[in-house]
Amino acid sequence: MKKGDVWISAVLYMALGIIILVIVLSVGIPIVNKIRDKNIAINTKELMLDLDRNIRTVYSEGPGSRRPVKLQITKGTFSIDEAANTITWQFTTKVLLSQPDIEVQEGSLTILTRKAAQEKEYITSYKLDYDTILTLQSTAGTNFLSGKTNLIITNQGNNVILIDVY
Template sequence: MKKGIALISAIILIGITIVAVGIIYNSAVPIVKKLQISGETEKMKQVFNKLDEIVIDVASGGKGTRRTVYLTMGLGRLWLNSSDNSLYWKTETSAKVVSPRTQQKTGNLIFGSNLETYANETQYNGTDAYVLENEHLRVYIRKIGSPQNPEHYKTSDLLLSVYNKDIRKSLDLDGLEISIDSNPLSVSGQGYTVLSEKGKNLPYATVTAYMSSGYIDYYINFTLESGEDFIIIRGGLT
């Protein structure tokens, strides 16, 4: 199937994104099916690399420069997201073409699986915060201090809100407190929070809270993965 895409410098941005979704591998999948989707994926990588070159060329040509490109597509779906000026190709398969929740970047090209997470800085009810968001949840975590300027906080201050999109309801966070060895001195101290990576089309996003308490120094990771309706909380000693 051929599709014609008109690239006009006035509306096209250089950023191009490719998304391929891989589902858990099933050993019963015929090898020919895996070869088929692998071949189609590699072909689309080459297509998007070429499109990236064309977009850059059109953008350098000045306002009104136009180029029409014809694509021959087999599997998957192709669409242009005008809100972020990105071109996407997405396909679903039971063959293990790419590991779940992985991402590879080559220039303006992003290739990966389960790239449905967004992370950024924001405010929540007037409080500086980080937001982690995927298809199911929108999570707000307090932004606290910095490595150079740690601030005093309690672990119960960290998680501001967890909104479940599926049921359209914020979850009850009353009484959520993190401690080490149930020691009351470990629930507060000096520290800061930091976001691992900002942006969209992420396989997952993590906010880390560093705590220097009166009992022990430790960190807490709050991780939201694409496709999941829960957050993962893990910690360790620093």
């Protein structure tokens, strides 16, 4: 056996290993991203339902009642629309979480998935609507919230709930 044969074998084995690694990563990364997006959707739904519970508790306890709430917004945008009295969390995903263009109602939470501009991408929004129940006010204004956010929910009286962002 010549000295060059060992080096040729080593290079071939290394190339084979790299090819296998690339194939495994090209299959595995999309699966991991889908699982991550699904977990974000589940956590988002739970956070929105918890936020709704806190708002309704503060509302039912009467003027002066307060509750702190911590939000972890890992993906998408969280907004409070004072004009429509809604709270919305919206994000883009490659996972189809519900039937497109059909609103799904889970308690007071409305989930809507729409097709995005890019192929095989969807925009999912979670919305809490208080228009017929109470009036929302927020210190966030028209800004979208992201990252770690702390809220204080306060009953101001006269069916007004203040969501203070700090």
